[in-house]
Amino acid sequence: MGHWWYRNIIEPGKLPLLVALLSFVLSFLVTRVITRLIRAGRGPFRNVSPGGLHIHHVVPGVVLVIIGGFGSIASGRGGFGALVSAVLFGLGAGLVLDEFALILHLDDVYWSEQGRKSVEIVVLTAALVALVLGGFLPFGVNDLSPGERQSRGLVVLNMAGNFFLALVALWKGKPRTALFGTVVPFVALIGAIRLARPGSPYAKRFYVKRPRARARARLRAFHHDRRWAAPRRRFENFIGGTPDPERISMRKGPPH
Numbered sequence: 001m002g003h004w005w006y007r008n009i010i011e012p013g014k015l016p017l018l019v020a021l022l023s024f025v026l027s028f029l030v031t032r033v034i035t036r037l038i039r040a041g042r043g044p045f046r047n048v049s050p051g052g053l054h055i056h057h058v059v060p061g062v063v064l065v066i067i068g069g070f071g072s073i074a075s076g077r078g079g080f081g082a083l084v085s086a087v088l089f090g091l092g093a094g095l096v097l098d099e100f101a102l103i104l105h106l107d108d109v110y111w112s113e114q115g116r117k118s119v120e121i122v123v124l125t126a127a128l129v130a131l132v133l134g135g136f137l138p139f140g141v142n143d144l145s146p147g148e149r150q151s152r153g154l155v156v157l158n159m160a161g162n163f164f165l166a167l168v169a170l171w172k173g174k175p176r177t178a179l180f181g182t183v184v185p186f187v188a189l190i191g192a193i194r195l196a197r198p199g200s201p202y203a204k205r206f207y208v209k210r211p212r213a214r215a216r217a218r219l220r221a222f223h224h225d226r227r228w229a230a231p232r233r234r235f236e237n238f239i240g241g242t243p244d245p246e247r248i249s250m251r252k253g254p255p256h
């Protein structure tokens with residue numbers, strides 16, 4: 001363990017990255033707990049609304065990201081300053097990506113169905129950074145043996161292939177499959193080779209003159225949604241909280 005720690009974290013200077021990842025995950029989890037307490041009207045936490053203006057936590061998140069980012073550039077790869085900057089950057093990134101859906105839709109969709117995108121992008125970001133930290137990518141690692149270089153090279157090629165397949169899955173109207181397929185083997189492959197979802201760009205391009213393919217796509221989408229919608233919702237509700245059913249996309253709604 002000590003050898004792995006030195007080779008993959010200390011030697012390549014990834015300690016600030018590890019600290020940033022831990023801060024990022026902790027920031028997201030703590031933020032979700034606090035927002036759920038505010039939503040339920042429990043605990044001492046309240047919305048920050050000076051002068052009636054609601055300040056979303058993406059605002060301090062952007063400030064922390066800027067301070068941490070410029071601080072890391074100024075402090076270099078090592079030292080106490082780099083670790084402090086990494087903590088600030090991770091905390092800020094957690095706050096920003098927790099409201100990724102708000103930025104994407106330019107609307108307060110935190111407790112709506114669209115707000116689930118924030119949870120998905122946070123999970124994807126944490127997984128990608130964890131891959132880099134785990135030594136699966138040889139960035140900054142010196143004196144790799146031929147076996148290590150080959151194994152890590154295969155992982156890099158696998159990730160590149162997964163990314164390409166993820167783009168195909170996204171083209172076929174499967175954004176969740178595309179997101180997780182970039183880091184989970186075979187997930188993107190399954191999304192890329194199976195039928196496209198109705199209404200996707202792929203279906204509009206290739207299923208126009210194929211009524212049987214359109215019918216099969218609709219039937220498969222129906223069975224897939226019926227099978228997986230409930231487990232997926234339970235998992236997302238456990239992580240991010242249950243959306244308000246009556247609030248799809250409104251500018252004013254329950255506080256967070």
